[in-house]
Amino acid sequence: VEFRYASAALLIACANADLNESPDEQEAIRNLLQKTFKIPDRTLEKLFDFAYQANETYYLERITQLIDEHYPSGDKQYVIESLWRVANADGIIEEEEVNFIARAAAAIGVSASDVETARRKILG
16 A cells, blocks of 8 residues: 555656646556556545645655665666656656656666666657
């Protein structure tokens, strides 16, 4: 459950990094969370509520700490790939989103080269 909340919060924070969360980005987040965690709609709404109430400092300090300390590198890499999917959902990757992904990756212990690998995997 904690990983679900952490993932949802980071994905939503990424979508909001450029201060313009598009409906495409929100739909991408919903699809990723439902596909990955098989989350029912009611629980998904709770995840979104949680993520919207937290602020960026909370995301990067508390949530990334949770992911860094408790989850294996494969899960961390999946989070970074998911962030790239969300950032690209509206067809435009803003510099703020790139910077957010880099900060989140550093906070969860994912190297810059692994971030680039994830970017290439998702964006081609």
